[in-house]
Amino acid sequence: MDALVRLSFYCFAAATIAFVASAVCYLVYAVGRIRLRQTAMATSAGAAIVGHAAEFAPAPAGVARFASLLAWFGVVFAALAIALRTIAAGHLPLSNMYEFSLMFILLASLVYLLFERWYGVSQLGAIVLPIVVAMSAYIWSLPAEMREVNPLIPALQNPPLMTAHVSLAILAYATFAVAFAAAVLFLVADRWHVAWLPSADLLDDLGYRAVTIGFPAMSLVLILGSVWAYRAWGSYWQWDPKETAALFTWLMYGVYLHTRSLRGWRGTRSAMILVAAFAAVVFTYFGNYVFGGLHAYGGV
Secondary structure: OHHHHHHHHHHHHHHHHHHHHHHHHHHHHHHOEEEEEEEEEEOOOOOEEEEEEEEEEOOOHHHHHHHHHHHHHHHHHHHHHHHHHHHHHOOOOOOOHHHHHHHHHHHHHHHHHHHHHHHOOOOOHHHHHHHHHHHHHHHHHOOHHHHOOOOOOHHHOOHHHHHHHHHHHHHHHHHHHHHHHHHHHHHHHHHHOOOOOOOHHHHHHHHHHHHHHHHHHHHHHHHHHHHHHHHHHOOOOOOOHHHHHHHHHHHHHHHHHHHHHOOOOOOHHHHHHHHHHHHHHHHHHHOHHHHOOHHHHHHO
16 A cells, blocks of 8 residues: 555656646747847938847747647546555545645636537646646645555545545536636736637636536535535534635635626626635635645645
């Protein structure tokens, strides 16, 4: 078992390298390249004045393809890390922040790559992949003992509910990360009108489609979490800090869908809601470090 755990960690290390390289390539592609242009102008005295001007231009399409390839390598290595740890533990690894975050970097990168394929928008990787890299850095910062496989505590000894509840939470967070990236790019494209960024309408639609996947998943997280809480603690709702933060996050995305569907909000206002809602996601993810609560075991 120890050998499998070590091999799983080595696969995670390989995934980290691939994701870092991919993030750099996506950033290069999204920002573009600086092209120097030389101009010459003749004067009435017959002298020529030579000037130089710098302008941004789109990066070669090959950069985006290479970034996607590196991201797929990262997905494969992250999947191997999870598979090996699953074999070692005898259950899907979702019991502490190391395992939860490892699953997040897999799903966030995979969901992004699927949206990239569906929409043909590679610039989103300049936002999503740095999020994946930041989460990888967080995993590296965790205590080494979290990498070990330990028996589940009694509250977690419900494999079906644990798998469904935690997996859906990670899926929701992953899709919300994609929606956040679309919102940020929308605000950039709307403010500066960068020619090679996707159109504002496409980014607005992409963010909405991501939320339509993440919001039902988050709804199931709350429902299944209540059922699990009743079985583990004897009450459907404890107003635990993480429970409350998850409910607030769900309400934020509910506001986004409500204002879009019934109020007809589009564009900047919707993008700002998505940015604020993702801040709530981040707080839900890490809030237990500040407030503790019933979800504090194992750093979850």
